[in-house]
Amino acid sequence: MWLWFAKLGSPKWFYELSSKWLPWLVVATVLVIGTATVWALLFLPPDYQQGYTSRILVVHVAVAGTSLAFFPLMAVAGTITLVWKMKLADMVAKNAAALGAWFSFITLATGSIWGSVSWGTWWEWSDSRLVSMLFQFFLLLGVVSLRSALEDSDKAAKACALLSIVGCINVVIIKYSVEWWNTLHQPASPVSLQTGSANGPEFWIATALMILGVYLFLSVSLILSTRNEILQRERRALWVQELVAAER
Amino acid sequence: MLSASVKPSTRSAFMLTLKRDLLIAFKRKNDIVNPFMFFVIVISLFPLAISPEGEKLAEIAAGVIWIAVLLSAMLSMDSLYRGDFEDGSLEILLLSPHPLFFLVLAKNIAHWLVSGFPVVIASPLLAYMLKLPSESYGTLMLTLLIGTPTLSLIGSIAVALTVGLGSRGLILAVITLPFSVPVLIFGTLAVQASASGLPAGGYLTLLLALLAGSLSLAPLTSAAALRISVS
Amino acid sequence: MNQITESSPAPDAPLPGGPLLEVRDLSCERDERVLFAGLSFVVDCGTVLQIAGSNGSGKTTLLRILCGLNDGYDGEIIWRGESTDDTAESFVGDLLYFGHRVGVNKILTPLENLRWSAGMQRTVNDQLLLDALAAVGLRGFEESPCYTLSAGQQQRVSLARLRLSPATLWVLDEPFTTLDVDAVAQLEQTLADHARQGGAVIVTTHHKLTMPSLSRLTLGMS
Numbered sequence: 171m172w173l174w175f176a177k178l179g180s181p182k183w184f185y186e187l188s189s190k191w192l193p194w195l196v197v198a199t200v201l202v203i204g205t206a207t208v209w210a211l212l213f214l215p216p217d218y219q220q221g222y223t224s225r226i227l228v229v230h231v232a233v234a235g236t237s238l239a240f241f242p243l244m245a246v247a248g249t250i251t252l253v254w255k256m257k258l259a260d261m262v263a264k265n266a267a268a269l270g271a272w273f274s275f276i277t278l279a280t281g282s283i284w285g286s287v288s289w290g291t292w293w294e295w296s297d298s299r300l301v302s303m304l305f306q307f308f309l310l311l312g313v314v315s316l317r318s319a320l321e322d323s324d325k326a327a328k329a330c331a332l333l334s335i336v337g338c339i340n341v342v343i344i345k346y347s348v349e350w351w352n353t354l355h356q357p358a359s360p361v362s363l364q365t366g367s368a369n370g371p372e373f374w375i376a377t378a379l380m381i382l383g384v385y386l387f388l389s390v391s392l393i394l395s396t397r398n399e400i401l402q403r404e405r406r407a408l409w410v411q412e413l414v415a416a417e418r
Numbered sequence: 419m420l421s422a423s424v425k426p427s428t429r430s431a432f433m434l435t436l437k438r439d440l441l442i443a444f445k446r447k448n449d450i451v452n453p454f455m456f457f458v459i460v461i462s463l464f465p466l467a468i469s470p471e472g473e474k475l476a477e478i479a480a481g482v483i484w485i486a487v488l489l490s491a492m493l494s495m496d497s498l499y500r501g502d503f504e505d506g507s508l509e510i511l512l513l514s515p516h517p518l519f520f521l522v523l524a525k526n527i528a529h530w531l532v533s534g535f536p537v538v539i540a541s542p543l544l545a546y547m548l549k550l551p552s553e554s555y556g557t558l559m560l561t562l563l564i565g566t567p568t569l570s571l572i573g574s575i576a577v578a579l580t581v582g583l584g585s586r587g588l589i590l591a592v593i594t595l596p597f598s599v600p601v602l603i604f605g606t607l608a609v610q611a612s613a614s615g616l617p618a619g620g621y622l623t624l625l626l627a628l629l630a631g632s633l634s635l636a637p638l639t640s641a642a643a644l645r646i647s648v649s
Numbered sequence: 650m651n652q653i654t655e656s657s658p659a660p661d662a663p664l665p666g667g668p669l670l671e672v673r674d675l676s677c678e679r680d681e682r683v684l685f686a687g688l689s690f691v692v693d694c695g696t697v698l699q700i701a702g703s704n705g706s707g708k709t710t711l712l713r714i715l716c717g718l719n720d721g722y723d724g725e726i727i728w729r730g731e732s733t734d735d736t737a738e739s740f741v742g743d744l745l746y747f748g749h750r751v752g753v754n755k756i757l758t759p760l761e762n763l764r765w766s767a768g769m770q771r772t773v774n775d776q777l778l779l780d781a782l783a784a785v786g787l788r789g790f791e792e793s794p795c796y797t798l799s800a801g802q803q804q805r806v807s808l809a810r811l812r813l814s815p816a817t818l819w820v821l822d823e824p825f826t827t828l829d830v831d832a833v834a835q836l837e838q839t840l841a842d843h844a845r846q847g848g849a850v851i852v853t854t855h856h857k858l859t860m861p862s863l864s865r866l867t868l869g870m871s
Contacts, residue, residue, distance in 0.1 A: 252642075308595075311592065312592050319580070324679075325646060325649060329579045329643065329647070332639065332646065333576075336575060340596075343600050344599045347600040350607075403681070425771060425815070434768050435765070438764075438765040446756055505752060505753060506750025506753075507766070509746060509748050513741050515769075516769065649718060649719045649721065
């Protein structure tokens with residue numbers, strides 16, 4: 171177990187292993203997302219209230235669900251960085267923060283597009299999920315900007331690790347306090363804010379497939395960006411130089 | 419020379435640090451006065467920007483006061499560790515034979531006494547100017563009394579993380595402000611509840627829970643952040 | 650690549666319980682640059698270790714690592730027979746660090762500064778502090794704000810901590826830089842006295858030190 175753990179910390183080992191896995195993961199990602207998209211666009215029956223707009227929910231729900239995974243992921247990676255000083259964990263965390271910010275942004279964007287049709291507004295403060303997603307987006311941007319502000323990479327790694335752990339706790343507190351706040355400010359408009367109120371099983375199967383696809387996509391992006399990071403940080407290591415020489 | 423000395427207790431190290439920080443604050447009066455003036459001025463701008471009508475002001479009073487508190491707390495936080503970082507006192511603090519938790523707590527308390535406490539005291543006056551119903555003055559003061567130390571404790575983490583940055587600029591705000599959302603929500607909800615004659619005890623309890631949580635966890639995290647920044 | 654040259658023999662009698670501080674196979678990489686590697690040395694009670702080396706050879710980093718301010722290293726640091734990770738509290742209580750930034754607040758007076766910086770390590774009273782300030786040549790400046798003092802005088806405020814500290818190990822980073830000739834001689838005497846009384850000193854300086862039981866470690870020689 172410990173040997174495996176120590177091995178995982180080695181960037182070289184990760185790079186070589188991911189080289190083997192990556193093609194399969196990419197194929198799986200394309201297949202799953204492709205199937206889910208085709209299903210959602212061609213076969214999903216229109217919602218009786220929302221019509222074809224409900225189809226964007228397949229993407230929205232999948233991305234939103236996935237974006238909730240970022241802070242826990244970064245907190246775990248941060249703990250590993252602080253406790254075991256594992257470089258690989260920090261490389262993953264660094265890319266996860268930026269990727270998480272993008273995912274939160276896409277969640278907000280797809281949510282607004284959907285909202286513009288079914289609620290008649292692009293932004294609705296009375297939906298607590300949107301509001302807490304907005305603050306998760308801000309918190310992730312905070313981690314990204316702290317990373318870019320600190321020049322010393324070692325210091326940046328530890329500082330961001332700590333901020334991610336604190337942020338992870340805070341995201342949960344913010345989520346509950348925003349929900350609380352929301353129940354006390356009842357929306358003035360009579361629109362129903364229920365998302366999948368009338369969605370049938372086809373919708374949920376498509377969504378489940380899309381969630382799987384987005385997670386696969388997330389893994390592929392994380393692996394790719396981590397591999398980049400490895401090459402950049404280990405560019406002086408012998409194995410990287412041999413690799414580059416072989417490519418030429 | 420070496421034998422006659424006694425290691426001070428953690429309590430006296432705590433008191434020494436508290437006294438030193440208070441002394442520095444009183445000698446450098448700008449650090450106390452400016453954030454406070456900022457707080458008063460920001461609040462005075464709202465009626466000009468919105469409306470002099472009492473009803474409208476009363477509706478936004480709680481929110482305006484709380485946001486002004488957030489912003490002025492953030493501005494004053496900036497000086498919490500910076501001086502000590504720049505002159506090397508932080509290294510003495512980190513290498514003292516006492517739990518860093520209590521020393522950080524002492525610095526946080528000293529900072530709150532000179533920046534948070536005056537705001538609590540002045541809040542009824544500003545609440546009056548914003549036409550907040552007088553029955554909520556008590557609740558407002560209570561929420562600020564519980565909320566401002568929480569903000570100081572949480573803000574301390576971000577200040578400790580960014581203390582080594584040459585040009586911090588607004589990064590402190592970007593990191594700290596989202597963190598203060600729960601305090602802001604429960605603080606304003608409590609005041610609004612009391613203004614409309616509802617009980618505010620529940621929110622105060624939640625604020626107290628936030629204070630208890632940050633009192634036990636934030637100094638530890640700040641201490642870890644300081645170690646990272648000084649390394 | 651690093652070497653210790655003994656300019657005079659260390660005291661013969663080894664202290665019970667092994668050396669005060671032992672460094673085993675220490676290496677440090679900073680921003681992908683190897684500062685030093687495979688560094689091993691021993692600091693005994695009663696000795697002064699001068700760390701020399703050109704600018705950027707990692708002297709300050711080494712001192713900060715020894716004190717536990719920087720943990721970006723590989724290797725072992727043994728304090729009185731145990732790793733410093735396990736003995737942090739007792740180690741720090743027996744250590745005095747003097748850094749580039751001397752730890753003197755400019756708003757406070759020398760007396761107020763020492764009351765805190767020396768008072769964190771041992772209980773002090775004002776008479777002790779005044780004596781220490783007088784000993785470093787700051788008589789008459791005790792109550793002036795430190796921003797009115799010169800850089801050398803501010804450094805003396807911090808060096809007054811040496812006279813108050815109960816610590817066995819002194820780790821001093823360039824303590825001679827802004828001092829005048831008299832103060833340099835006095836500080837050298839203080840270091841020698843500390844070693845004679847059973848303390849140990851690790852000091853970085855480009856200054857040529859002459860004192861008994863001095864050894865020298867040069868960084869960055871390859």
